Amino acid sequence: MRSYSFRWASCLLIAAALTACVVVPDQRHYPGGIVMVAPPPMREEVIGVAPVPGYVWLGGYWGWVGDRHEWVPGHWAAPRPGRHWIAHQWVRQGDGWRMKPGHWERG
Numbered sequence: 169m170r171s172y173s174f175r176w177a178s179c180l181l182i183a184a185a186l187t188a189c190v191v192v193p194d195q196r197h198y199p200g201g202i203v204m205v206a207p208p209p210m211r212e213e214v215i216g217v218a219p220v221p222g223y224v225w226l227g228g229y230w231g232w233v234g235d236r237h238e239w240v241p242g243h244w245a246a247p248r249p250g251r252h253w254i255a256h257q258w259v260r261q262g263d264g265w266r267m268k269p270g271h272w273e274r275g
Contacts, residue, residue, distance in 0.1 A: 201266050201267060202262070202264040203265045204263065205237065205265070207258045210228075210229075223244040223245060225244055226244070227242040227255050228242035229255065229270070248272050254271050256269055256270040
């Protein structure tokens, strides 16, 4: 009988402790990719020489990682025939910012 009472009391204690847990919502990022923190100014990158003639430079950008902006360095990439590179871009959306990922576009 004692072990039953102890288990019951333990469960009540754990339940009481869990109800005291408060989760503060993230005020800097909302579901759907809207970030409430403006991206920093673009960094200047040293581009250098393409490793292979004809390669295209895909510039760096500020990516959102966890709870902050982090710089993602640019890199060289093989061109895609009939397409050109559209760079990553942060656009204002309401009170926040949304990342439009870079992509290859026809034309």
